[in-house]
Amino acid sequence: MKWSWKVGQLAGIELRIHATFVLLLGWVWASYWIAGKSMEAMLAGVGFIVALFACVVLHEMGHALAARKFGIQTRDITLLPIGDVARLERMPEEPRQELWVALAGPAVNAAIAALLGGWLALTHGWAPFSQLSVVSGSPVESLLLANFSLALFNLIPAFPMDGGRVLRAVLASRMTFARATRMAASTGQALAMVFGFVGLFTNPILLFIGLFVWIGASQEAGAVQTRSALSGTPAQAAMLTDFEELQSSDTLADAVRLTLRGSQHDFPVLVAGRVTGILTRTDLLVALAAYGQDHPVTAVMRREFLIAESTEMLEIVFQRLQECECHTMPVVRDGRLVGLITMDNLGEYLLIEAALQKREPRSGLVRRVPNGDPVFSGGIGRSSKPVATGDQINPHLTL
Secondary structure, three states, X not given: OOOEEEEEEEOOEEEEEEHHHHHHHHHHHHHHHHHHOOHHHHHHHHHHHHHHHHHHHHHHHHHHHHHHXXXXXXXXXXXXXXXXXXXXXXXXXXXXXXXXXXXHHHHHHHHHHHHHHHHHHHHOOOOOHHHOOOOOOXXXXXXXXXXXXXXXXXXXXXXXXXXXXXXXXXXXXXOOHHHHHHHHHHHHHHHHHHHHHHHHHOOOHXXXXXXXXXXXXXXXXXXXXXXXXXXXXXXXXXXXXXXXXXXXXXEHHHHHHXXXXXXXXXXXXEEOOEEEEEEOHXXXXXXXXXXXXXXXXXXXXXXXXXXXXXXXXXXXXXXXXXXXXXXXXXXEEOOEEEEEEEHHHHHHHHHHHHHHHHHOOOOOEEEEOOOXXXXXXXXXXXXXXXXXXXXXXXXXXXX
C-alpha cells in the first residue's frame, strides 16, 4: 500500500504503518492535552490508542493464522486510522474455511475482553460505566469495552465486516458462491441504508459507517462477479492477437513510431521470437528525455516481467496482473509469443461476455478460441458461467 512503511514482522507477516495513522496519533495527543493540560494525559491517551490498535493487529493476526491453517498466506498487515487491513493471497474457496477465517478475528477480541475482565475482577478494578470517557476512567476497562465493541461490530452481517463473510459462508453451503455473495452484499447494502437513515437523526458517524458498508458490499459483489466471469476461461480466449512488437536491434525511435501509429502502450521486445523484455510507455518517455531516440530499447526495457501460458486460466492471470506493477503480460505457447493480456483488454472482454450472456443465455453455441479447440459456450470460448454485469473490476482481498 502506498504511503506505508514497514515497522516490523509478526509470525512471518510484515507489519506496516500508513502515514495517516501518524496523523491520528497527533490528533489524540492534542485532544488529551486539551482535556488534561499535562504531558501525563497526552502520554496516557497515545498509549491507549497504541494498545487499542495492538488489539486490532491481533484481530487481523487471528484471520491470518486461521487462513494459514488452510494454506493461504498473508502478504502484510497495514495499520490505518480506521483499523487494520490484512492482505491475503486469496480468499478461502470452501464455505467452511471462510467461516473459520472470518470468525477468528472477532474471537481474538472476545478473548482479549475476557482476559481483561478477569484481571479487573481479580484486582477489584471495575468502575461504573458512567465514569468512563475518551480522556478519563480506567484504561483497562476502556480497552475491555473497546474489544467487546470490536467483536460485536465486526459480526454485523455486512461486507466488508467479518459478519458479511460469515453470512456468505453459511449461504454458500446451500447455494453457489456467486449467488451467496450477491445475497450477502444485498443484505449489507440494506443495513447500510438503515445506518445512514438512523445517522441522519442521531449520530453522524453512522452515516460514515453506512457509506463504508455500502462501498464494501459493492466491491465484494463486483470482485466475485469478475472472478466468476473469468473462471474456467483460458488466456487465449481474451488475449490481444493484433499487437506490435520490438526486436532487440530496435531503437527508441522505432518505439516512438509504433506508439504514434496505434494505441498500444507497452511493447514486448523479442529475440528469435522469444520475449526478453517489456518496454513500457513510462520507461520510454523517461529514456527519451535522458538519452534521445537513438538509444537501444534493450538498454531501458524491463527484464523482469510476468508471462502467461495460453492455456492458463484468466482468473489466475487477472490476479497476477493486479499483484505486479505491470500493465501488460505476454502470452506464450511453447515459449513463443502469441498474444498480450492487459487490464483494459480484460475489461473489454467482461463487457462483451456480459452482452453475449444477455443475448444468448442458453444458446449453447459453439465458438472457437484463437488457435484453440471449439468450446460449448454462452460467451466467448468458455463454458457458460455467470458474468459481470458492468465494467467494474475491483477485487477486494482483505479481511
